[in-house]
Amino acid sequence: AQSVAQPEDQVNVAEGNPLTVKCTYSVSGNPYLFWYVQYPNRGLQFLLKYITGDNLVKGSYGFEAEFNKSQTSFHLKKPSALVSDSALYFCAVRDISSSASKIIFGSGTRLSIRP
Amino acid sequence: DTAVSQTPKYLVTQMGNDKSIKCEQNLGHDTMYWYKQDSKKFLKIMFSYNNKELIINETVPNRFSPKSPDKAHLNLHINSLELGDSAVYFCASSLGGANVLTFGAGSRLTVL
Numbered sequence: 001a002q003s004v005a006q007p008e009d010q011v012n013v014a015e016g017n018p019l020t021v022k023c024t025y026s027v028s029g030n031p032y033l034f035w036y037v038q039y040p041n042r043g044l045q046f047l048l049k050y051i052t053g054d055n056l057v058k059g060s061y062g063f064e065a066e067f068n069k070s071q072t073s074f075h076l077k078k079p080s081a082l083v084s085d086s087a088l089y090f091c092a093v094r095d096i097s098s099s100a101s102k103i104i105f106g107s108g109t110r111l112s113i114r115p
Numbered sequence: 116d117t118a119v120s121q122t123p124k125y126l127v128t129q130m131g132n133d134k135s136i137k138c139e140q141n142l143g144h145d146t147m148y149w150y151k152q153d154s155k156k157f158l159k160i161m162f163s164y165n166n167k168e169l170i171i172n173e174t175v176p177n178r179f180s181p182k183s184p185d186k187a188h189l190n191l192h193i194n195s196l197e198l199g200d201s202a203v204y205f206c207a208s209s210l211g212g213a214n215v216l217t218f219g220a221g222s223r224l225t226v227l
Contacts, residue, residue, distance in 0.1 A: 034215070043119070043205055043218030044158075088156060102171050103216065105150075105158040 002027045002095040006106035013081045013113055021076040021089050021109045023065075029097020033074040035065055038088040038108075047089075050074060061085070081113045118142050121206050121219040128196060129227055135192045136222045138206030146170075147189040148216065149181060150205040158205070164189055196226045 004025045013019045025031055032051055036044040048059025055067045065076045074091060091106040119140045128134055140147065148171075149161040163171035164183040178194045193200060206219040 036216075036218075038156075041221075043207075043220045044216070045218070046215045049215060090158065102160050102163065104160075108156045108158070 002031075002093055002104055004091050004093045004104055004106040006089075006091055006109045008109050009107075010110045010112065013111070015083055015113050015115050016080050019078050019081045019085070019111065019113075021091075021111060023074045023076065023091030023106060025072050025074060025091075025093040027093060027095035027097070029095050032094040032096050032103075033065075033067060034092040034094075034103070035059065035063070035074075035076050036090045036092060036105075038090065040087075044090060047076070083113045083115055086111055086113045119206055119208055119217050119219040121204075121222045123222060124220065125223050125225075127225045127227065130196055130198060132196050133192070133194045134196060134224070135190055136204055136206075136224075138189045138191070138219060140187055140206075140208040140217070142208060142210075142217060144208035144210050144217070145186055146209045146211060147183065147186070148207040148209075149189065149191050150207060150218075152203045152205060152221070154202070162189075162191075193224075196224075198226050200224060201226045 034049045035047040038044045047063050048057050050057045050067045058064045063078050088108050090108050092103050094103045121138050146165045148163045152158045161175050162181040166186050167183045180192045183189045203221045203223045205221050207216040209216050
């Protein structure tokens with residue numbers, strides 16, 4: 001069975017500081033990993049994904065994430081936070097070893113950037 | 116042009132009623148999904164269709180029935196609505212089952 005965990009309900013960061021939103025996963029095979037962002041009263045928007053290759057993945061709005069197989073983590077990062085980054089962030093995983101598997105979302109982390 | 120569009124955006128109804136939510140995508144994707152987001156923002160998959168064929172059917176009450184008339188449309192019909200059905204329902208689509216999901220803006224259902 002596959003699962004994904006986001007251990008922090010909320011992350012608070014001052015504008016201009018680096019930010020990290022944590023994600024760990026569990027799959028029986030190899031994972032596809034994703035980050036999505038949700039702004040108030042909107043649908044989720046894709047930020048970035050890891051399929052294979054370089055462990056550091058760059059995505060939209062200056063975000064990046066690092067795939068760490070030994071720690072089964074895929075933390076989202078940004079070197080310098082903006083107030084406009086404040087939103088709800090979801091990590092998602094799919095186990096590609098199973099054709100019947102689906103994309104599972106974490107519980108979400110609310111990112112709050114203070115001016 | 117909206118890539119994934121859902122109607123209605125808001126739906127307020129009484130317990131026991133039957134309601135439908137419609138979804139259309141113009142991206143040429145072959146896979147469509149319904150997700151439910153509860154008041155705590157948990158996002159859970161309900162159904163998935165690939166080329167009009169049901170491929171994922173989670174543990175969802177029989178009162179929920181998806182219908183895909185073609186691969187660009189996926190509708191959700193809910194019978195005998197209950198208070199616990201209140202949530203935001205998101206339609207999404209992708210090219211293949213493992214690729215990036217494109218979400219609609221959501222349909223907020225409130226059951227009184």
